[in-house]
Amino acid sequence: MNRVDALRKVAFKEDKFDGYAVFNGINLTYLAGFSGSSALLVPRDGESVLYVYGVNYEMAKAEGAGFRVERVERCENLMEKVAKQSVAFGIKRLAVDALSITNWRALAKSMGSEEKLVADNGVVQELRKIKGEEEIKLLRKAAELTSLGMKVAYETVAAGLKEYEVAAEIEYAMRKQGSGGTAFETIVASGACSAFPHGGCSDRKIRQGDLVVVDIGAAYRSYCSDMTRTLVAGKASEKQKRLYGIVKQAQDNAFATVKANVKAKDVDAAARQAIAEAGFGDYFVHNLGHGVGLEVHEPPTLSPESTDTLAVGNVVTVEPGIYLVGYGGIRIEDTVLVGKAGAEKLTSGPYALTKE
Amino acid sequence: MNRVDALRKVAFKEDKFDGYAVFNGINLTYLAGFSGSSALLVPRDGESVLYVYGVNYEMAKAEGAGFRVERVERCENLMEKVAKQSVAFGIKRLAVDALSITNWRALAKSMGSEEKLVADNGVVQELRKIKGEEEIKLLRKAAELTSLGMKVAYETVAAGLKEYEVAAEIEYAMRKQGSGGTAFETIVASGACSAFPHGGCSDRKIRQGDLVVVDIGAAYRSYCSDMTRTLVAGKASEKQKRLYGIVKQAQDNAFATVKANVKAKDVDAAARQAIAEAGFGDYFVHNLGHGVGLEVHEPPTLSPESTDTLAVGNVVTVEPGIYLVGYGGIRIEDTVLVGKAGAEKLTSGPYALTKE
Numbered sequence: 001m002n003r004v005d006a007l008r009k010v011a012f013k014e015d016k017f018d019g020y021a022v023f024n025g026i027n028l029t030y031l032a033g034f035s036g037s038s039a040l041l042v043p044r045d046g047e048s049v050l051y052v053y054g055v056n057y058e059m060a061k062a063e064g065a066g067f068r069v070e071r072v073e074r075c076e077n078l079m080e081k082v083a084k085q086s087v088a089f090g091i092k093r094l095a096v097d098a099l100s101i102t103n104w105r106a107l108a109k110s111m112g113s114e115e116k117l118v119a120d121n122g123v124v125q126e127l128r129k130i131k132g133e134e135e136i137k138l139l140r141k142a143a144e145l146t147s148l149g150m151k152v153a154y155e156t157v158a159a160g161l162k163e164y165e166v167a168a169e170i171e172y173a174m175r176k177q178g179s180g181g182t183a184f185e186t187i188v189a190s191g192a193c194s195a196f197p198h199g200g201c202s203d204r205k206i207r208q209g210d211l212v213v214v215d216i217g218a219a220y221r222s223y224c225s226d227m228t229r230t231l232v233a234g235k236a237s238e239k240q241k242r243l244y245g246i247v248k249q250a251q252d253n254a255f256a257t258v259k260a261n262v263k264a265k266d267v268d269a270a271a272r273q274a275i276a277e278a279g280f281g282d283y284f285v286h287n288l289g290h291g292v293g294l295e296v297h298e299p300p301t302l303s304p305e306s307t308d309t310l311a312v313g314n315v316v317t318v319e320p321g322i323y324l325v326g327y328g329g330i331r332i333e334d335t336v337l338v339g340k341a342g343a344e345k346l347t348s349g350p351y352a353l354t355k356e
Numbered sequence: 357m358n359r360v361d362a363l364r365k366v367a368f369k370e371d372k373f374d375g376y377a378v379f380n381g382i383n384l385t386y387l388a389g390f391s392g393s394s395a396l397l398v399p400r401d402g403e404s405v406l407y408v409y410g411v412n413y414e415m416a417k418a419e420g421a422g423f424r425v426e427r428v429e430r431c432e433n434l435m436e437k438v439a440k441q442s443v444a445f446g447i448k449r450l451a452v453d454a455l456s457i458t459n460w461r462a463l464a465k466s467m468g469s470e471e472k473l474v475a476d477n478g479v480v481q482e483l484r485k486i487k488g489e490e491e492i493k494l495l496r497k498a499a500e501l502t503s504l505g506m507k508v509a510y511e512t513v514a515a516g517l518k519e520y521e522v523a524a525e526i527e528y529a530m531r532k533q534g535s536g537g538t539a540f541e542t543i544v545a546s547g548a549c550s551a552f553p554h555g556g557c558s559d560r561k562i563r564q565g566d567l568v569v570v571d572i573g574a575a576y577r578s579y580c581s582d583m584t585r586t587l588v589a590g591k592a593s594e595k596q597k598r599l600y601g602i603v604k605q606a607q608d609n610a611f612a613t614v615k616a617n618v619k620a621k622d623v624d625a626a627a628r629q630a631i632a633e634a635g636f637g638d639y640f641v642h643n644l645g646h647g648v649g650l651e652v653h654e655p656p657t658l659s660p661e662s663t664d665t666l667a668v669g670n671v672v673t674v675e676p677g678i679y680l681v682g683y684g685g686i687r688i689e690d691t692v693l694v695g696k697a698g699a700e701k702l703t704s705g706p707y708a709l710t711k712e
Contacts, residue, residue: 036554055642058681059552075661101452101460101475119457168531175524178559185537196415198392203534286411305431325414 003031003127004040004048004066011042011095011123018044019091020123021082021107024098026294027124029222034063038072039082043089051078079103083110095120125299129291130313135223136337139292139315142183142225143335143346145218149174150229150349153188153216159208159233163188163201166214174218183217183224183296190233194329197286197321208234211328217296224296226317227347228333236353243280243322243330244353250274250320251332254288254302258318258336258343264300264308271320272304280322289317292335314338315346359387359483360396360404367398367451367479374400375447376479377438377463380454382650383480385578390419394428395438399445407434435459439466451476481655485647486669491579492693495648495671498539498581499691499702501574505530506585506705509544509572515564515589519544519557522570530574539573539580539652550586550685553642553677564590567684573652580652582673583703584689592709599636599678599686600709606630606676607688610644610658614674614692614699620656620664627676628660636678645673648691670694671702 011020022028022040029035031042036056042048050067052060057071070085072078086094095118099107108114131139152173156166167186175181189200191210199213206212215228230247232240254271268288275284287303290296292315300308302316310316319333334345350356367376378384378396385391387398392412398404406423408416413427426441428434442450451474455463464470487495508529512522523542531537545556550569562568571584586603588596610627624644631640643659646652648671656664658672666672675689690703706712 055553057641058679059555062552074659096457098456100454100477101457102477104457105475119461121456121458164534164536165532167537168528171531171537172524172528175527176521178520180520180557181523181527181541182537196418197411199415201536285413303430323414 004042006127007031007042007124008044010127012044017093017095017118017120019086019089019094021086021094021096022124023096023103024121024124027097027128030124030128030294032067034060035222036060038078040067041082041085041089043091046089049085051081077106079106080110083107086111092116093118095123097121097124128293129299130311131293131315132313135293136313136315138221138223139225139335139337140346142179142218142220142223143227145174145177145179145220146216146225146227146335147348148177149216149218150214150227150347153214153229154231154350154355157206157212157214157231157233159206159210161206162203163190163206164203166206166212167201170214170216174216179218179220180222181219183219183226187213187215189213189329192326192328194230195323195325195327197323197329197331206233209237211240211330213329213331215331215333222294224292224294225335225347226292226296226333227335227349228319228331229349229351230330230332230353232353240330240353246275246278246280247320247322247330247332248351251318251334254318254320255334255336255343255345258310258316258338260310260312260338260340262310264302264306264310265304267310267318268302268304268306271318275320275322283322283324284320285323286321289319291316310338312338312340360398362483363387363398363479364400366483368400373449373451373474373476375442375445375450376476377442377450377452378480379452379459380477380480383453383484386480386484386650388423390416391578392416394434396423397438397441397445399447402445405441407437433462435462436466439463442467448472449474451479453477453480484649485655486667487649487671488669491649492669492671494577494579495581495691495693496702498535498574498576498579499583501530501533501535501576502572502581502583502691503704504533505572505574506570506583506703509570509585510587510706510711513562513568513570513587513589515562515566517562518559519546519562520559522562522568523557526570526572530572535574535576536578537575539575539582543569543571545569545685546589548682548684551679551681551683553679553685553687562589565593567596567686569685569687571687571689578650580648580650581691581703582648582652582689583691583705584675584687585705585707586686586688586709588709596686596709602631602634602636603676603678603686603688604707607674607690610674610676611690611692611699611701614666614672614694616666616668616694616696618666620658620662620666621660623666623674624658624660624662627674631676631678639678639680640676641679642677645675647672666694668694668696
């Protein structure tokens with residue numbers, strides 16, 4: 001119940017609301033320690049209620065310790081049920097983390113007035129930004145599995161193989177060691193497709209000399225990881241080496257700035273500046289990084305517009321890239337923990353275009 | 357552009373609105389044939405606009421043929437951009453498929469009034485329910501890959517293996533043959549965990565005599581599939597065989613009713629009745645099935661409360677189950693196409709508790 005207590009502490013301190021309704025699936029997993037619930041109602045005073053449909057009810061009773069678990073019956077309406085309980089709790093202003101407009105209106109109607117609802121997706125997000133000890137253990141394990149997968153990528157990538165065949169070997173190696181599937185769709189993007197940051201993994205055959213962007217992430221007990229290396233099938237050209245050096249320098253510069261109390265936009269700037277100075281500023285077409293936790297993309301954001309400040313317990317990616325349409329792309333990415341003693345890369349693998 | 361034309365035809369026929377804004381990622385993939393866009397604005401008259409952030413802009417230009425592709429610049433606000441264009445199109449009532457309450461309000465503000473927005477998540481969903489020829493080809497391919505994975509499950513499941521080790525072999529086999537990853541988290545739930553419909557895939561070691569629910573789905577070019585078989589590690593007991601027979605009978609009964617113009621709830625009832633008559637009605641704790649397409653769970657729904665009527669081009673699962681807490685569970689599931697000539701199972705595999 002510690003996370004719910006933490007939520008209470010933050011959510012109710014300013015008297016903006018006296019109840020918090022959680023509907024977002026990831027927030028529910030975070031707070032309930034269980035992924036099969038449909039809502040959680042946290043009153044300022046009283047026992048929280050976890051709402052679960054029949055399909056997951058028995059699992060919730062087995063796993064969702066510490067909550068009053070309510071089964072949502074067929075024909076029952078979840079919004080009405082949550083509203084009714086909110087009224088019973090005497091909640092006057094109910095914060096809601098996330099709802100579609102249709103469900104928002106249904107909940108408002110059941111509560112009697114839209115004035116009783118406050119859209120607030122920030123409180124749980126803020127809590128989730130700071131990873132606890134147990135979460136860091138799981139993130140570390142996910143990153144280890146990912147690093148293992150990258151090792152297999154270096155052993156596997158070769159001309160003649162299809163992109164998805166490389167992905168198959170990587171995913172198999174991670175899975176056999178205990179990965180709970182992938183944190184996102186594996187990217188193996190070769191040749192001209194590597195110039196699309198979210199390109200690949202098709203049935204394209206890798207050709208000699210191709211750049212191959214390998215962007216992978218194992219998941220471990222619902223925690224994600226994220227790592228990219230760019231390889232060359234065969235021998236790297238001078239141009240490929242030069243571009244690689246620029247991206248690597250950008251990553252080094254950015255990583256060197258990562259620590260608590262640094263502005264996220266300054267970390268982004270450290271990488272962006274290195275790439276711009278080399279003349280490729282227009283070809284780094286995405287943010288430097290993002291938080292990693294139960295979601296592979298979550299706050300904080302490392303971008304020029306970010307208002308985040310890094311804090312101990314953040315886990316973020318650092319992933320500069322250069323993308324030349326028609327030629328190919330290079331990205332280097334690690335998942336990084338902001339620790340008390342400074343930044344630590346959780347993922348590890350060679351910074352090299354070829355196996356050696 | 358056929359799908360957008362189809363949307364126009366349905367969306368604007370009643371004059372309820374004169375513009376349609378699509379934000380849901382799957383709806384965007386369906387309409388734009390491309391998964392990297394952030395919004396699509398379809399006016400009653402004029403060329404539709406596809407909104408894409410820098411990270412996916414070049415890929416959109418390469419793949420998103422037939423649309424005016426607008427790049428969303430850093431610091432630009434997508435809601436403001438869509439509102440501005442809507443005003444330029446002269447749109448007076450803009451339908452919106454899906455938005456968080458926060459974005460809904462931002463869009464309303466930019467449009468000048470909430471009265472100009474209409475929440476409508478039904479029009480695209482209705483279109484997506486009826487699969488076209490090309491979609492059926494992809495769903496068929498995904499189902500074939502899944503059936504291959506199930507073959508591997510029968511060859512692999514054995515006492516002593518961990519649940520995730522079985523998953524690794526299944527996923528590897530599907531992936532090597534071209535699966536684009538899994539449509540959902542693979543379930544290999546053994547022993548008492550098989551009594552949780554969404555249980556497994558943990559590091560639990562399968563034991564002799566365990567029921568093992570294997571629920572898997574390959575994805576092919578973003579199209580999903582879904583299939584379950586329940587196996588026994590070793591020799592099946594009489595009780596296991598009896599329960600299996602009941603679930604199989606329920607699936608047979610339900611499958612026999614699947615055809616166009618039949619009410620979805622009647623298909624559910626056919627299975628539910630068979631299980632109830634055998635005395636296990638309280639232990640079939642979920643719906644009979646759901647639509648399968650770009651999402652693994654999408655309309656129509658096969659449940660006692662469903663208001664759907666089956667139609668040619670629907671692709672749905674038929675998946676009855678019995679779950680005995682503390683003992684184990686049995687589920688049998690196939691993905692089924694509602695065709696002109698009747699129902700066709702797209703997935704195929706033995707209906708057997710053991711390899712033979």
